[in-house]
Amino acid sequence: MATTREVGPPGWARLCRSDEIGEAQSRGFDPDHEGQDSLFIVRWQGDLHGWRNACPHIDGAPMAWRRDAYLNAEGTRIVCHAHGAEFMPDTGLCVQGPCRGERLSRIALAVVDGELFVKS
């Protein structure tokens, strides 16, 4: 049986078609089948950014309040819905809240033929 890991460049796991994530939208993924999304993708000003679903405030704390809900209502900030920390979607810098000045951990992404891959 094929798994996502067997599709695409070696060492990269396919997540979805890159155009499935629209501007100012976010989506979580669980490529290692841990039972909880370990990373999430946001599209911000046209570009896709991948971040570990782990708030720097309490390392490893999951951030969405609902599956795929990582952004504020305006889509302008990533929010940790544990204690309200706000992060820039493109740099991962915390600009408000308990871990101000700290950063999210970036995940390397690749788009090949319109398919989005994450380094595994």
Added chain:
Amino acid sequence: MKIVGLESLVFGVDDVNGASRFLVDYGLAPVAVSDRGGRFEAIDGTAVVIAQQDDPALPPAPVPGCRLRKTVMGVADEATLGAIAAELRRDREVRRLPDGAIESIDDSGFVIGFQLTARRPFVLPGELSNAPGGVVFRPINSLGVPPPGSVIRPRSLSHVVYFVPDVMKAEAFYVNRLGFRCTDRFTGTGPFLQPGGSLDHHTHFLIGAPPHMHGVEHFTFHFGGPSEMITNGYRFVEKGYQAFWGPGRHILGSNWFWYFNSPFGCHIEMDADMDQHDASWQPREATASADNSQAFLLKMRSKWYPGPGIPENGDYA
């Protein structure tokens, strides 16, 4: 002072519709809800109230970024309301609202309100266990597990947990000015506080934290028992909500817990079966390590026996 507990928590949110759905999925009943906000009630009428964060009618947040705008406590009688107003007027403004409630601010900057309690009395069986040798049992042929599709509703607003920059000052306000009692304490962290008109282990828990953390850690409602709480939490997870910690059982307070992220910039808990204490209780003190705050944590396994959909080598090795 006969403060009986929390009556409502008021939040300003950026996505009223998302927050409304969240609270309904949690189990609260919407009352007069619109795109601008509304009220979400437990069985006894205690509630979460939400409004658009830019709604000019909302009181100010203690610090920017905190979405809790007001904590409303219920009191038993007019005499208590008058006594609180007189006490707080000694050093701060107390506003009398058109409905007779009063509003002021605590020593940490949280807006607090007091009203005659509007909790609706109700009678519903709590969870009973068929413990051999016990004296109280579930009725014969009544089931311990909430049936699929059954409606599970929170019964009462339980407690709120504040991050405060000066925990001793914050505690002194609730104890010396409002008649709360410390029931237990996490050393170097803060006290669990019980108001004079309640037997619950705590309605408030204060956590000393640096100023940039000032705000709310979580709030929660009581459910009818651990089976209700865990079943409701499991359904919540299946709807896509993000669990943070639990399910498990605390040591101080004994309450079952399950914490979730929320659109309120803080955690929301589901709890059940909290200890009750009276004035004869001697407060305990413990270190706030994880080992001291959870008696156990549970983990769900979706498939545990061989059969369709299970890998050949089994899923329970």
